[in-house]
Amino acid sequence: GDSVTQMEGPVTLSEEACLTINCTYTATGYPSLFWYVQYPGEGLQLLLKATKADDKGSNKGFEATYRKETTSFHLEKGSVQVSDSAVYFCALSLSGGYQKVTFGTGTKLQVIP
Amino acid sequence: NAGVMQNPRHLVRRRGQEARLRCSPMKGHSHVYWYRQLPEEGLKFMVYLQKENIIDESGMPKERFSAEFPKEGPSILRIQQVVRGDSAAYFCASSPGGRGRDYEQYFGPGTRLTVT
Numbered sequence: 001g002d003s004v005t006q007m008e009g010p011v012t013l014s015e016e017a018c019l020t021i022n023c024t025y026t027a028t029g030y031p032s033l034f035w036y037v038q039y040p041g042e043g044l045q046l047l048l049k050a051t052k053a054d055d056k057g058s059n060k061g062f063e064a065t066y067r068k069e070t071t072s073f074h075l076e077k078g079s080v081q082v083s084d085s086a087v088y089f090c091a092l093s094l095s096g097g098y099q100k101v102t103f104g105t106g107t108k109l110q111v112i113p
Numbered sequence: 114n115a116g117v118m119q120n121p122r123h124l125v126r127r128r129g130q131e132a133r134l135r136c137s138p139m140k141g142h143s144h145v146y147w148y149r150q151l152p153e154e155g156l157k158f159m160v161y162l163q164k165e166n167i168i169d170e171s172g173m174p175k176e177r178f179s180a181e182f183p184k185e186g187p188s189i190l191r192i193q194q195v196v197r198g199d200s201a202a203y204f205c206a207s208s209p210g211g212r213g214r215d216y217e218q219y220f221g222p223g224t225r226l227t228v229t
Contacts, residue, residue: 036220043223101146106154
């Protein structure tokens with residue numbers, strides 16, 4: 001079946017450090033890929049997405065590139081802020097009428113001043 | 114344009130009681146999805162509904178859980194005879210539907226169910 005594997009947390013970084021959260025996937029078809037962010041006590045917000053190979057999704061300084069050859073969608077940010085502290089979920093969905101989303105287990109990021 | 118609304122935000126039930134969780138999709142959205150997030154875990158798909166139809170309930174527990182999305186009104190996730198293991202955050206998402214690749218699900222703030 002379809003699955004998403006992302007690096008375990010928690011990840012603790014100092015402000016302005018570089019961030020990489022690894023994500024790889026297994027899918028029976030050609031998925032769209034997503035990163036969602038969940039701030040404490042809140043629901044999920046879509047951070048960025050990519051729908052085809054070599055697409056780069058970007059938002060709020062975060063980037064991720066859809067790599068079909070390595071089945072990866074790693075999340076990166078050059079300089080993190082305290083306000084980026086949250087749980088980040090990598091996810092995929094398959095086209096074909098509806099999009100059930102399959103999530104990874106989440107990576108908690110804590111940024112310290 | 115209001116986002117996906119869920120209520121209540123927090124729900125406490127004693128073992129054996131019923132829990133009803135409501136979800137109002139975004140305006141113009143006809144597809145609703147329910148997900149469950151257990152503590153320290155990711156979200157797991159439960160059920161996908163369109164108006165008056167259950168399309169995919171492959172993630173629903175076989176007993177005590179049911180979902181509906183009537184022609185009028187919100188989608189309801191119903192849990193009968195709750196047990197402590199049902200304690201979780203339940204998220205609803207909606208989408209406009211269609212067959213394109215470039216649409217997304219919009220998530221509500223979730224209902225946090227605590228079973229005592």
